[in-house]
Amino acid sequence: xxxxxxxxxxxxxxxVFALGxxxxxxxxxxxxxxxxxxxxxxxxxxxxxxxxxxxxxxxxFTPIYYERYIIDKHNKPPxxxxxxxxxxxxxxxxxxxDRRAYAEEIATNIYGEPVAFQRPNWAxxxxxxxxxxAKETENCASHPPDDESVWDG
Amino acid sequence: MxxxxxxxxVAFAIALAAPAxxxxxxxxxxxxxxxxxxxxxxFNAWMGKIVCQRLNTGVDGDVHKSVDFISANLPRGTTQLQxxxxxxxxxxxxxxxxxxxLGR
Numbered sequence: 001x002x003x004x005x006x007x008x009x010x011x012x013x014x015x016v017f018a019l020g021x022x023x024x025x026x027x028x029x030x031x032x033x034x035x036x037x038x039x040x041x042x043x044x045x046x047x048x049x050x051x052x053x054x055x056x057x058x059x060x061f062t063p064i065y066y067e068r069y070i071i072d073k074h075n076k077p078p079x080x081x082x083x084x085x086x087x088x089x090x091x092x093x094x095x096x097x098d099r100r101a102y103a104e105e106i107a108t109n110i111y112g113e114p115v116a117f118q119r120p121n122w123a124x125x126x127x128x129x130x131x132x133x134a135k136e137t138e139n140c141a142s143h144p145p146d147d148e149s150v151w152d153g
Numbered sequence: 154m155x156x157x158x159x160x161x162x163v164a165f166a167i168a169l170a171a172p173a174x175x176x177x178x179x180x181x182x183x184x185x186x187x188x189x190x191x192x193x194x195x196f197n198a199w200m201g202k203i204v205c206q207r208l209n210t211g212v213d214g215d216v217h218k219s220v221d222f223i224s225a226n227l228p229r230g231t232t233q234l235q236x237x238x239x240x241x242x243x244x245x246x247x248x249x250x251x252x253x254x255l256g257r
Contacts, residue, residue, distance in 0.1 A: 059212070060222060060225065061225055061226070063200065063203045063222075063226060064196065064199050064200070064203070067199070067203060153206075
């Protein structure tokens with residue numbers, strides 16, 4: 001169990017912990033809980049695409065996975081839908097190092113991602129499947145970066 | 154020449170789709186099997202409906218974009234002719250109102 005950890009806000013509502021000098025040693029323990037591919041695939045950590053580009057690629061290259069995600073989204077209240085969109089926008093605005101830190105956080109802290117309590121599958125199309133992530137990141141660059149219609153299916 | 158070929162495929166698809174059955178997914182699957190297009194029936198049915206949805210919403214604005222979409226998502230080894238047949242069968246079964254797109 002980690003102690004002496006501090007929290008700071010990278011995105012609105014997202015808590016990512018910072019480790020003080022005394023906790024640097026413990027960071028080695030934490031890194032065993034996440035890898036460069038888990039829980040967030042490495043391709044998603046290094047991609048320069050936006051959430052909209054990722055979704056557009058999913059729509060075109062993993063269409064059934066995409067449809068299921070959109071159906072799940074539409075089954076949630078508008079506030080929860082928006083929270084997931086905001087969180088995705090936030091994630092893809094982070095640097096690779098911060099995305100990796102976020103992966104570490106959600107792998108080790110059950111309370112690290114509050115949206116997951118309202119919508120467990122909020123990031124399924126982005127993080128859950130490495131094959132899907134590969135198709136998305138391979139094909140995302142050719143899509144417009146800010147076409148929000150992709151959130152509506 | 155290519156246009157005539159497409160029109161032929163479409164006419165054939167319409168002829169096969171004409172008998173009205175309650176089980177559209179089953180008719181679609183049977184038609185695909187006739188083209189030697191196999192794979193999970195629910196996957197193909199959902200793909201067929203997505204093809205129509207993309208035509209209805211304008212995501213695929215013309216027939217070539219629709220074919221590109223289908224080609225990217227059917228199994229490797231699917232021929233170009235089978236891709237066109239899939240499109241024609243999908244439109245014939247799920248969105249016959251979009252039949253005109255096949256001439257675009």
